[in-house]
Amino acid sequence: MRLFSYWRSSAAYRVRIALNLKGIEYETVALHLLQGEHKRDDYLALNPLGLVPALELDDGRVLTQSTAIIQWLNDSYPTPPFLPEDSFESARIMSWVHTVACDIHPLNNVGVMNFLKEPLGVDPEQVRTTWYHKWLRRGFDSLETQLTDGPYCYGDSLTMADIYLVPQVYNAHRFKLDFSNFPRIQSICDQCNKLDAFKAAQPENQPDAE
Numbered sequence: 250m251r252l253f254s255y256w257r258s259s260a261a262y263r264v265r266i267a268l269n270l271k272g273i274e275y276e277t278v279a280l281h282l283l284q285g286e287h288k289r290d291d292y293l294a295l296n297p298l299g300l301v302p303a304l305e306l307d308d309g310r311v312l313t314q315s316t317a318i319i320q321w322l323n324d325s326y327p328t329p330p331f332l333p334e335d336s337f338e339s340a341r342i343m344s345w346v347h348t349v350a351c352d353i354h355p356l357n358n359v360g361v362m363n364f365l366k367e368p369l370g371v372d373p374e375q376v377r378t379t380w381y382h383k384w385l386r387r388g389f390d391s392l393e394t395q396l397t398d399g400p401y402c403y404g405d406s407l408t409m410a411d412i413y414l415v416p417q418v419y420n421a422h423r424f425k426l427d428f429s430n431f432p433r434i435q436s437i438c439d440q441c442n443k444l445d446a447f448k449a450a451q452p453e454n455q456p457d458a459e
């Protein structure tokens with residue numbers, strides 16, 4: 250498989266964790282987002298939305314959208330499972346996943362932040378702090394009250410929620426969010442980062458890391 254990725258893309262980071270947890274070998278095709286490589290025609294032919302990640306399967310078929318990719322990986326490679334069998338519990342975990350994937354991440358995407366700065370004229374520092382922290386805090390406030398005491402989001406079981414939480418926490422530290430109100434989130438993230446699958450997926454360990 251080939252993963253179209255960028256070292257600092259948190260959506261690609263999720264897929265890297267998922268691939269590693271399933272023990273699937275893959276090749277990284279790095280696209281430099283700041284140089285606009287994800288808008289090149291050859292990549293748009295694979296992913297018309299022009300975002301990373303995309304996963305090209307060995308037979309040439311391509312999947313886009315990290316959540317669709319991870320759900321496909323989980324269906325196709327059932328061990329270890331990313332969700333419990335109980336449908337209510339599974340939906341509860343997916344609600345944590347969506348808090349990150351739908352209610353934090355899209356608002357703080359590089360394309361959205363750039364658009365606020367130009368053409369809308371918002372002060373870049375306001376975008377990096379006031380705007381960015383606002384949506385992170387809203388999501389993390391809700392997760393902090395819902396996640397278990399650990400070691401992982403859902404007690405002893407690693408689930409999709411951990412796969413989404415860790416990259417978002419990485420971004421939050423990059424953008425200097427104060428974590429004093431989020432001890433549970435931080436502790437879960439620290440536990441996950443002890444695992445090889447999470448370590449290997451870290452941005453600094455990617456071939457295109459700068």
Ligand SMILES: N[C@@H](CCC(=O)N[C@@H](CS)C(=O)NCC(=O)O)C(=O)O
Binds near residue numbers: 258259301358
């Ligand atoms: N919903 C998409 C989001 C993908 C996404 O936003 N990717 C970001 C990097 S984390 C990107 O490609 N940004 C480039 C841009 O906004 O131009 C997914 O989960 O795959």
